[in-house]
Amino acid sequence: MAKFFEKLSKDCLELLDDKEDFNLIINVGDSPNNKIFQAHTNILRYRSLYFRNELANINKDKNNIKTINLKHISIQHFEIIIRYIYGGVVLLEEEQDESLIFELILVASEFHLDELTNTLKHN
Template structure:
């Protein structure tokens, strides 16, 4: 009989996350830069982005440590992604609504397709009020990223059914023409 102990492995990785490291990540812009620590082998195992970063001369190396600077991803968002890398889980309901789009952008850049897929489903199934609150901002994001197909289709369907949420939006006049076509 084969036993599966995924929970033990997840807990071990979560604990490992807190210990010894060889990667320092500076996430966010001044004055809100957050220093985060990780293990290059774990990052490489979980993401093509990090495999590329650590296999080329792209990542800076100083005193045996890899140094990554990611000013375009906030420290809090990078912390969520690191937690996902080590534990395999994200509780979307514990993330501030205003951070969902940031997380989608960061997951896209770092190549975490499962985060993108599952967050889209979460937003569609549990956060429709949020999606209605800024339809123009959300539309502009979903048209930038090809992977946001589910969210794009949902938003377009929602806007077709409830056109007033688009026209009553503060930024309606700033929507690029190609978005409305």
């Protein structure tokens, strides 16, 4: 059996950057220091129990778009999390600040990303 996970990961990350066909807006951070992410509910629901539960309780707007507000999450942390959800990759510097790692563990745990949480704990 051949496995092509690297290409799959790359393609999924490109989907995250594609501004067409998204059906979810995620507002991250507190205004005026916030950032809007466009995402896909199917990917988030299947990769994160947190998003599965949240998305079940959110109505679509007239354009068939759902919106989630994550004011308590930093943009830096969410960018790492969303790239993990879409592509299964986490890019951290070798000499990463321990407080960033600790906070990232908390965020990953909140999103029920057990594989990421456990990996971060053991690195």
